[in-house]
Every structure is written in structure tokens, then in C-alpha cells.
Amino acid sequence: MEHLVTATFVLDDTGKVIIWNKACERLTGIKASEVIGTDNHWQAFYSEKRPCLADLLVQNRIDELDKLYVYHAEPSAYGKGYQADNWCYLPRINRRLYIAFDSGPIYDFQGNLIAVVETMRDMTEYKTVQSALEKLVEIDDLTGLSNRRYLAEHLETEWSAALANKNHFSIIIADIDFFKQFNDTYGHQTGDECLKSVANVMQQSLLRATDVAIRFGGEEFCVLLPNTRPKDAIDISERMRQNIYDIALEHKTSSVADYVTISCGVASMVPTGEKQAADLIKQADEALYQAKAACRNRTVEYQHDL
Template sequence: MSCQPAPDTCFAILDNLPLGAFVLRRDFSVLCWNTLMEDWTGIQRLEIIGRSVADFYPHLAESRYADRIRPLFDGGPSVVFSSQLHHRFIPTSFPNGRERTQHTTVTPLHAGDEIHALVSIQDVTDLTRLAKNARELHAQALREIEERRKAEAQLKLAASVFASTSEGIFVTDANGLILSVNPAFEQITGYSAAEAVGNTPRILKSGKHDQAFYAHIWNSILKEGVWQGEIWDRRKNGEIYPQDMTISAIRDENGFIRKFAAIFSDITERKKIEEQLRYLSMRDGLTALFNRRTFDEELENEWRRAVRSPVPLSLIILDIDYFKFFNDTYGHQDGDRCLRAVANVVGTSVRRTGDLTARYGGEEFVVLLPMTAAADAAGIAEKIRNNVMSLDIEHESSKVSSVVTVSIGVGTIVPSREKSPADLFRMADYALYTAKSEGRNRVVSRHED
């Protein structure tokens, strides 16, 4: 194709093209500008011919495009931009300016001894818009298909969970009538689905909770939509057992409660384990008496109770005489047996509710006696001392007796806000120190005057 300097020839050729087209010289000045470019851009050919295209179409002067176009003027091949030049051209100087999406191809155009660049532009605005709409519709259809697939999968999963979970589940209507139960419900409660459906959850009531407890549950469900906690229920065979339960309100699209769903698990074994752990945390591992931490806590509690209604509080502290020598002579296994035997004497010497015995550390034991006067506490201490001797545990390395003996200190005080449990402990401990100083295997009692 040839385009001579005569503008009319150039225009005649380009105006018949179904594309926007213009011709550039080496310096990027415009040689020809067809009528379709005028329509698209609003730029008349008389305005742009002879001027740099960068003044009107600035993206073509950018290095990423210009550096690819320039080789054409030296005989280089045509350029098809890999990005297809998706360009949004908005001429702000013209009232008929509008956004266009265009694909551009640049080819060499020989004009005598000169080579120009023919820039042909295909307007794909409408095609792009249609393609975009088609893509969006396709994507929306795929999303809807995926959402339906997920919903179906969730329903299948929910049905599978309902049938196979180890937790009991039941669903009621808004009036509390059971609509459905799962197999775990039947296994845990002993009620079959036929027996439960149409009844209310009241068939499970244990009788261990009052009306205030149930009122709190329903208040939480109605206000917050859910209640979670522990509850005691009754199986069909009458057995009462603990449950961990969650009850949720199911609302319709208008916010009205239509159903209630409850999920629960039998926590009988967990409760047993918790009780065992609580027992172990409170007890001395060797003697099974209470440990030091538990004793200190109970001493604080008893002190506060005694302050509210002033009554005497007594504390016994006893220590096995020359126990280190016993261990050195007979070994630690016999030492442990001795500790357990003495602990049994201490534990069986008090029987009243509220009395507390503990291994306080090593060979030291303590007894807390609420509402006990000094004379009564001293009598209990003397009983312990005699019972330990009656064990007749050989102790050849003792400097007191041929059998195991104990020294005992007794303290008695009437608690008040001006005193503290530490005062009682110091009093009993000083009495124990005195018993040891006076020859051991004896009871020394101290109390307030």
C-alpha cells in the first residue's frame, strides 16, 4: 500500500477502511487522520495533521509503545501489541468525547523512499461490554450452581451428623413438642423416637432443679437465642445423670421463633474424672489426708466463720519424734509405712463434721477443731498421742521410747478481726516447740487467757 504526500489520496484510502486509522511520520507527527478517528475522538483532521500524536493521543508516546513503533521506520516488522492496547481515551476538550476500548495494530507503510507507520484501531467497546456482561452472567451462573452444590452438601452433611453424632439431638416446635430425635438421643435417654416425638422435654426432668433454674434457661434463649450449660436429666430407667447441653432458638426470615434445637452429651464419666482430680488435688498422695494447701484454705474459711459468731477455734500440730533417725535406721519404705499408720490414727481420732486433718509436711500433721475449747482439744491430742504409742512401731534409734511417739502442741483462740489465722498457728507451733523442749512424747496446750 502506498500513501504519497498528497493528503487527498491518503484520506481517500483511509476513509474507506472499517477501522480507525492514521499515519505517523518518524517524528510521530500525524500525516493522515481518517473520518472514523474524527467520529471517535472528536478531533478534526485539520487540527491534528502536522502535529504530534502525543498532543492528542498521549499513550502512543509512552516508552512501552513508542519503543516498539520506532523500529518500523527503519524497515522493522509490524507491531501487534501483546496487550492489544486496551486504552480508555477520554478527550476532555470535546463535548462528544466518550470512553472507547480499542485494539491497536501498527504496520509499516512505504511512501516512496520513506517509511511511515500506519496505526489501525479496531473499536471493541460494544464487544468488550458484551463479553464482560457474558462473563459476569457466566460467573453468576457458576456461583449459583456452586451455592446450590454447597447447600446440598451441607444438607447431606447435616443429615449425616444428625444420624451419626455421639451427641444427643432433639428438635421441638415453638410450643416445645418434640418433632425429631437422633439415634444418640435414644441411646442416651433410653426413650425411642416413637416415645419421644409428640412429648415435651419434661419427660427428661430429673427433679434436681427448681423453677428459677428453668426460668433462667428460657430467659437466655428468648433474649440471646441460645443457652449453654450443665443440667441434670433422668433416663427412662430413672437414672439421673449430668449433661452438657446447648439449646438454640431457630427463627424464620421474619425473626419469629419456629423451632428449638437441643444438643447434649452425657458427661457422667467426665464428672467422675473431675471428682477424682479434685480429690487428688486436695489430698496428700502418701497418707490420703488433706494436703497443706487444702488445710490452709479451710483454716481461712473456718476463721471467717468463727469471726461472725465468736466461738473458740483449736489447732493441733503433732510431729513424729526423731523421725529422721527412724528413716536412717529402717529405710524409707518403713518410713512411709510409719507415716501412713500415724496418719490413720490422726484421721480416725476426730469424727465431727467440720474437723479437718492433714499432713502438713514431712512427719508433721495438723488437726483443725472448730468450736472446740482448749480442754477438749487437749483431750483429743492426748488420745492421738496414746493411740500412736499403741501402734507399737519399733523405734530403736529414738531417744524417747523404744516405739514411735509423737510430740503435740495445741493452740486455742477465739477469732476476731484484730487477730488472724497466723496467730493461732504460731500459738500451736510454740506449744509444739515447748513439748519437744520438755522431753517430747507429750501434749502441751496454750490458749488465750
């Protein structure tokens, strides 16, 4: 194992290091002489003491996998090894790496555990590319905002968090007023520029990292506002609406203003088991309909009993 190209270490049945190969030294920056005969191997991967995958097997604590690793796979019907992935800060080399761990027990002829082998692969580059690709598919090509796929993936997560914490969850649905007429007057290329400008102002109007602007489709947008009470949601909507008016994009075929404007519907609730996230979307959409029916260029809050 000493000259394997894969970073490998071996623990005895007491959790002490008996092998720490050259590849492991290169990956972690820690020499074998520093850890052989000790249980200090955790220092290679973490700044605070915690068990490695091999330790869980030695200590018969494999049920703690969920708490310690962002991903793990249990052995097949024919295997006894475990797989797990995790972001690790390696103190000696001062780098944060995404490492794939594989660990398996070694038994004697009587079935007694005598050692555990652990191998490691640096998956940082792969994970970084994967994360970038996942983010790309959730971004609207034209505006750079999150897209409808993002909404589908994250709405329920935010709803569940609000339900668990008993927090308000608010949503704004906004629509560019008379956008069809804008396109007919100025052309689709200018219409695309209008969409990009509106999206940019929407994003800049949101002051918290947790607030997310989404292009819902066409000229319609959605804003997710976790942990936001109704009054605050209305204030955000009005700030967004006013900021868009203030950039003064000419719209000479609008019947409500000389410039591009938006109408907004706001809905807010503290989630309960009786309601779903889709109900909140529907309420915000109904409020938007009321805003458009009331001459547009305004914010309307959903008023029915929640």
C-alpha cells in the same frame, strides 16, 4: 435433627417439646411420643420439676443459671447460646450422669423467638476421671493422707464456713518426737514405715468425716477440725497421741519413751474479720513449739488471747 448422633430436643416459644430425637431417647430412656406437645421434658433429667437450660431461655430466666448448674458459660460476643454442666439423676434409666448442656434460641426475621434448641453430651466418664485425678494431686504419696496442696485449697474454704456460721474452728499441728534420731537408728525405709503407721493411726483417731488429717511435710502433720470447740480439739489430740503410743513402735533413741510418740499443738477460735486462717496455723505451731520445749509427748493448747 431427628437422626443427629447428639441428643437434641427443641422447645417452641411456649416451652412445649416439638422435637425429641432418637439420641435423646437413648440417653434418657424416654420416647418422643411421651413428651412431644408437652412441657414434661424435665422428667427426663430430674425427679422433681425444675427448668432445663432451654426453659430458662424460653422464659427469659437466664439469670438463674448460677442457682441451677454447677458450671455455666455465657455466650461470646458473637453467639447467643449458653452452656451448662450438671449432675442429673435420670429417673427412667435409674442412673446419675454428668451432662453438658448447650442451648441456643432461634428467631424469625422480625427477631421474635420461635424456638430453643438444646443438645446434651454425657460427660460422666470424663468427669469421674477428672475428679479422681484432682483427688490424686491432693494426696500424699507415702502416707495416703491429704497433702499440703489440699491444705492450701481447702483451709480458706473451711475458715470462710466457720466465719459465716460463727462456729469454732480448731487445728492440731503434730510432730513425731526425735524422728531424725529414729531415721538415723533404723534407716529411712523403716522411717517411711513409721510415717505410714503414724498417719494411719491419726486417720483412724478422727471420728467425723469433716475432720481431715494432712501430712504437713516431713514428720509434721496437721489436722483440720471444723466446728470443734477447744476442749473437744484437745480430747481429739490426746486420743490421737495415746493411740500412736499404744501401737508400740520401738524408738530406742527417744529420750521421752521407748516407743514412737508425738507432740501436738492445738489452737482454736471463732473466726472474725480481723483474723485469718494463717493466724490459726501460726498459733497451733507456737503451741507445738511449747509442747516440744516441755519434754515432748504431750498436747499443749495455745493460751494467748485470741
